[in-house]
Amino acid sequence: MTDILHALYEGSKDPEDETQVITIADLRKSGPNLHDFMRFAKWEGQPVKTPVLQYVVQNGVFWVKLSDHERQRTFSTECNGILAGIKAIENHIVQGAISNMWRPWNIPGKNGSKGKKRS
Template identity: 90%
Template sequence: MTDILTALFESGKEPDDESQLITIADLRKNGPNLHDFMRFSKWEGADVKTPVLQYVVQNGVFWVKLSDHERQRTFSTECTGILAGVKAIENHIVQGAISNMWRPWNIPGKNGSKGKKRS
C-alpha cells in the first residue's frame, strides 16, 4: 500500500464533496498538509481509520504525537507547545522526511514480534 502521507504530499486529490469533513482553522493555517492528512476517512475508495493528533507530557517533556492507525505507526516530536509540534510535523511532511521517521507499533504477534512483557 502506498504511504498515505507521502502520497498526500506528492499528488493529493481533493475529495468530491468536502461538506461533511471537519475543518480546524488553526491546524489548516499552521499545518495545511497535516490538516489534510488528519481529515482522511477514505483511501482509494475504502474506509480507513482516521489519524490521531495528540499531546503528551511525559517525564517533564512536552510531546506532540501523530498516530496513523491505518498503518499502525506513530511519529512524535519534542516541542515547547502544541503549535510548535504542529509546525514541526508540517515541516517534516513538506521536506518529505516523515516517511523515514515513523515508529512502528509493537503489537504482540504482528510480524513475528513478541511485544513488551508487562510486569
C-alpha cells in the same frame, strides 16, 4: 498499502465531496498537509482509520504525537507547545523526511509472533 501521507503531499487532490469532511481552521492554517492527512476518513474510495494528533507531558517534556492507526506507527516531536509541534510535523512532511521518522508499533501477536514476555 500506499502511504497516504506521502501520496497526499506528492499528488494532493481534493475529495469529490467535502461536505462530510471536517475542517479545523487553526490546523489548516498552521499545517495544511497535516490537516489534509488528519481529516480524511476515506482514501481512494476505501474507509481508513483516521490518525490521532495528541500532546503529552512526560518527565517534564512536552511532546506532540501523530499516530497513524492505518499503518500502525507514531511520530513524536519534542517541542514548546502544540503550535510548535504542529509546525515541526508540517515541516517534516514538506521536506519529505517524515516517511523515515515514523516509529512502528510493537504489537504482540502480529505476523504470527507471540511477542516478548517480560520477567
